[in-house]
Amino acid sequence: MIEPPIDVKTQTASALIADLLRQSGAPCVTSSFQHECVALVHMIIQQRPDIPVLFLETGYHFPETLAYRDKITAQWKLKLINLEAKQSVAGQEAQFGILNQTAPDKCCRLRKVEPLFSGLAHYDTWFTALRREQSPTRANLQEVESFKLPSGKTLKKISPLARWTVKEIWGYLHRHGIEHLSLYDQGYTSIGCKPCTALPVSADDQRSGRWQGKGKLECGIHIQAE
């Protein structure tokens, strides 16, 4: 299938955002402040400047990510909401040890999945910057899906950039003069918590630096309740 040009894709994404914002009583967007998240937040705040921007503050981020989050938040006057685990990193490590080495699924559940699902309970529409190209686990991603929380509540999960390539994301940032997270300049292609992020092992797999050697592709926040 021939892909439409980027300006058409941008118009399509903006129209989808407008449509869903009209329908929604309580929208939010999640952002890890990676390039696609920043592009998406930029698109959405053109239409809804005060949309809540949810950030998973796991306590394990790179300092560069936190500094960049704070800079963009201040520049764009974002309504940032940091979602945190019940336990501090120190408390978790004292009780369980270094879970990101011994049991990363549990660590992600405590520090990402549970805080996010609690946070999402306040909203009916969840915008994400997921893209099909990011991972085989995202290859069938649809722009509009429903997402069921463990509580039984169902949200609309909207991924306006589902069909965008990484090149198109960079193009969007450049066109709009948007500064990017400096870690990309060191060769990282997908950036999460520091202990679980390395340089990619394959140029063809943007997420191949995540959870290397831990047999894990996703943190679990995009896996819905059965």
Ligand code: SF4
């Ligand atoms: S990505 Fe790593 S450090 Fe972050 S919550 Fe998951 S296991 Fe823990």
